[in-house]
Amino acid sequence: MVSEFSRLEWKQFVRSTYWQKSVALNIFLIFIALYFILVFLGLGVGLFPILKEKFPEKDPFNIVNQFLFYWFLADLLLRFFFQKLPVMTVKPLLVLPLKKSRIVHYVLGKSLISFFNFLPLFTIIPFGLTLIFNGYEMSPVINWMLLLVIGTQIVNFLNFIIESKSASTDLSMLPILLIIGSLYLLNHYQIITLDLYLSNAVKWLISNSLYLLIPIAIVGVLYFVNFRILIGQLYLDQGLQSKDTVVSSSDLSWTNRFGASATFLQLDLRMLWRNKRPRSSVFIVMIGLLYGLFFYPNPIYQSMQPMYVFVGIFVTGIFLINFGQFIPAWDSGYYKLLMSQNITYRDYLQSKYLLMAGSAFVLFVLSIPYVYFGWKVIVIHFAAMVYNIGINTHVLLYAGSFNRKKIDLTQRAAFNYQGTGAVQWLVGIPLMLLPLGFFYLPYKLVNFETGIATLVALGILGFLFHEKLMKFITKKYIQTKYNMINAFDQDN
Amino acid sequence: MINATDLTKKYGKKTVLDIPSLEIPKGQTFGLVGNNGAGKTTFFNLVLDLIQPTTGNILNNEIQVDKSEDWKPFTSAFIDESFLIGYLTPEEYFDFIARLRGVNQVDLVAFLDQFKELFNDEILGQKKYLRDLSKGNQKKAGIVAALIGHPEVVILDEPFANLDPTTQIRLKKTLKQINDNSKSTLLISSHDLGHITEVCERIVVLNKGEVIKDLKTSDQTLKELEQFFAT
Numbered sequence: 001m002v003s004e005f006s007r008l009e010w011k012q013f014v015r016s017t018y019w020q021k022s023v024a025l026n027i028f029l030i031f032i033a034l035y036f037i038l039v040f041l042g043l044g045v046g047l048f049p050i051l052k053e054k055f056p057e058k059d060p061f062n063i064v065n066q067f068l069f070y071w072f073l074a075d076l077l078l079r080f081f082f083q084k085l086p087v088m089t090v091k092p093l094l095v096l097p098l099k100k101s102r103i104v105h106y107v108l109g110k111s112l113i114s115f116f117n118f119l120p121l122f123t124i125i126p127f128g129l130t131l132i133f134n135g136y137e138m139s140p141v142i143n144w145m146l147l148l149v150i151g152t153q154i155v156n157f158l159n160f161i162i163e164s165k166s167a168s169t170d171l172s173m174l175p176i177l178l179i180i181g182s183l184y185l186l187n188h189y190q191i192i193t194l195d196l197y198l199s200n201a202v203k204w205l206i207s208n209s210l211y212l213l214i215p216i217a218i219v220g221v222l223y224f225v226n227f228r229i230l231i232g233q234l235y236l237d238q239g240l241q242s243k244d245t246v247v248s249s250s251d252l253s254w255t256n257r258f259g260a261s262a263t264f265l266q267l268d269l270r271m272l273w274r275n276k277r278p279r280s281s282v283f284i285v286m287i288g289l290l291y292g293l294f295f296y297p298n299p300i301y302q303s304m305q306p307m308y309v310f311v312g313i314f315v316t317g318i319f320l321i322n323f324g325q326f327i328p329a330w331d332s333g334y335y336k337l338l339m340s341q342n343i344t345y346r347d348y349l350q351s352k353y354l355l356m357a358g359s360a361f362v363l364f365v366l367s368i369p370y371v372y373f374g375w376k377v378i379v380i381h382f383a384a385m386v387y388n389i390g391i392n393t394h395v396l397l398y399a400g401s402f403n404r405k406k407i408d409l410t411q412r413a414a415f416n417y418q419g420t421g422a423v424q425w426l427v428g429i430p431l432m433l434l435p436l437g438f439f440y441l442p443y444k445l446v447n448f449e450t451g452i453a454t455l456v457a458l459g460i461l462g463f464l465f466h467e468k469l470m471k472f473i474t475k476k477y478i479q480t481k482y483n484m485i486n487a488f489d490q491d492n
Numbered sequence: 493m494i495n496a497t498d499l500t501k502k503y504g505k506k507t508v509l510d511i512p513s514l515e516i517p518k519g520q521t522f523g524l525v526g527n528n529g530a531g532k533t534t535f536f537n538l539v540l541d542l543i544q545p546t547t548g549n550i551l552n553n554e555i556q557v558d559k560s561e562d563w564k565p566f567t568s569a570f571i572d573e574s575f576l577i578g579y580l581t582p583e584e585y586f587d588f589i590a591r592l593r594g595v596n597q598v599d600l601v602a603f604l605d606q607f608k609e610l611f612n613d614e615i616l617g618q619k620k621y622l623r624d625l626s627k628g629n630q631k632k633a634g635i636v637a638a639l640i641g642h643p644e645v646v647i648l649d650e651p652f653a654n655l656d657p658t659t660q661i662r663l664k665k666t667l668k669q670i671n672d673n674s675k676s677t678l679l680i681s682s683h684d685l686g687h688i689t690e691v692c693e694r695i696v697v698l699n700k701g702e703v704i705k706d707l708k709t710s711d712q713t714l715k716e717l718e719q720f721f722a723t
Contacts, residue, residue, distance in 0.1 A: 205521055263591045263592065267577070270580060272586070274540060333574060334578075335574070336574050337574065339540075340542060341568070342564045342568075342594075482542075
């Protein structure tokens with residue numbers, strides 16, 4: 001039975017247009033995976049000697065155990081954003097002679113072998129082995145390795161519970177940030193020394209192999225909780241169905257001043273507000289705005305002004321990047337309508353441009369309070385905004401013409417992890433790193449002002465060539481029209 | 493109005509549509525029938541330039557559809573649910589289409605008023621999004637939206653499917669009225685031979701991508717069609 005499911009998934013994977021069109025992207029992802037494996041492997045091999053050298057008077061094993069608290073916290077946080085419950089299109093399976101529990105067991109079982117659970121092994125095993133080579137007693141170290149593997153699974157299933165509980169709310173990121181944040185702060189201010197408790201618990205647990213049954217039992221309980229949650233959602237009127245919502249209408253007539261693009265602008269605003277997926281990207285903006293608070297007060301970054309550019313691009317561009325990446329997939333559900341209606345492509349794309357550029361401006365205005373951390377911060381934010389409006393908008397619009405992945409806006413959040421994941425974040429990297437480079441060179445070679453001037457000049461240049469660029473981008477979209485229609489017609 | 497010449501569509505080696513020549517004059521109500529896979533939707537998609545022809549071309553009012561976009565202002569269609577925007581209310585959707593077609597608010601309200609009977613109080617003023625309407629009501633909204641702005645060419649794929657009997661009868665009435673009152677060219681496909689012979693002046697039967705019959709509708713047409721499909 002499991003092999004049947006696996007075969008289904010494999011087919012779903014390789015037969016999707018997305019895969020066929022983006023082999024290059026997949027290869028890129030494989031390289032990223034290899035990179036992480038190497039990093040973790042390096043950490044596993046190098047950890048012991050490094051700790052020995054830096055803290056000669058302390059026991060490296062102890063240090064690592066005390067650090068485990070942060071390791072698991074970070075693991076949980078990363079998983080929340082990157083790892084999604086292995087999706088299987090369950091609806092067609094419901095009426096087949098399959099036990100529901102089977103379907104759920106398969107979905108959960110598959111998560112056991114996720115990349116996220118393998119990655120830590122590359123650190124855990126080499127580190128454990130170096131411990132043994134360095135004369136640590138064999139059996140506790142082996143227990144320790146096992147314990148960490150089990151711990152990874154605990155985090156794995158804990159994450160799914162948090163995800164499924166928070167997915168149905170709009171502020172889906174709030175619970176996880178609250179949990180992680182409060183645990184971290186409790187520990188940081190020594191209110192409850194969780195890292196010590198955990199390290200003591202680890203020491204006790206590895207002293208006897210039988211004690212490992214305790215964490216295994218925890219995995220069992222978490223698995224069971226997940227099982228109960230999922231099986232409850234396997235009804236058409238539960239997790240698999242979208243609820244009828246009461247209409248919330250607002251007056252959007254102020255957009256009329258944007259002329260021909262106004263019609264689409266209104267459509268986009270409604271799309272953003274009325275669908276769960278895009279709405280969450282609106283909430284990301286709020287978190288993004290606060291991102292500067294992690295950076296600017298920190299004295300370490302005081303001397304690293306180029307990093308401020310990164311923050312500036314991020315703060316003023318977070319909406320633009322989040323939204324822009326999925327142009328025109330946001331409209332994939334009714335793309336055929338748009339293509340046969342009385343519409344010029346130019347107006348359609350122009351409205352997307354206006355929305356992105358407008359968001360950068362609004363976010364810049366909202367970020368003005370950061371002037372508290374020095375006038376340079378706000379100058380950088382301004383330059384970043386100009387760069388975002390002039391360059392990044394066009395880059396994203398152009399990149400959109402390669403978009404072949406449909407987004408189903410109507411799907412409920414519980415089973416809907418479409419289009420999100422590692423790729424989404426990876427695409428953003430060049431958008432943020434390039435301006436960093438454009439600033440850094442003149443900044444290093446000449447001075448701060450020249451760096452700023454370079455960014456602003458590039459932005460203005462993009463703005464001046466807006467018409468030309470749009471013409472070029474529009475042409476590209478028209479060229480790929482049939483492929484796009486075909487791809488958006490498919491379910492995966 | 494619509495002229496297809498040497499039109500073929502192939503997927504790999506399989507020919508799904510092969511029409512050497514087909515001419516649909518202005519103002520005609522044109523019906524397309526055929527079993528599944530006969531090529532009806534393919535033909536409509538080609539007229540709307542949603543797929544590319546393998547050979548040949550289609551002229552819509554002398555404009556080659558895959559070369560220029562100038563046919564869009566006077567052409568509209570409702571093929572399937574993907575022509576609806578799920579997160580809009582029917583009112584907003586009609587408004588959206590009306591704006592694209594350059595129809596003002598007042599005219600739109602007057603236009604929608606004609607369809608009161610067809611809507612049966614289930615479309616307008618419901619405070620529901622299109623995606624939450626039943627399949628039948630979605631279809632009604634889509635068909636009416638396709639008629640906004642009196643386009644010269646209207647393409648409806650299977651307009652009668654999913655509709656309740658009352659609505660089917662009302663829709664037939666509406667379509668006949670359109671044909672009587674305006675010079676619109678209507679392209680309709682259907683599996684319901686009764687409905688289509690009642691509405692259309694001319695019926696073309698497609699089979700495996702080829703035109704098998706081209707009939708001017710008369711009292712005998714329904715019988716002839718039934719006989720054809722029975723064998």
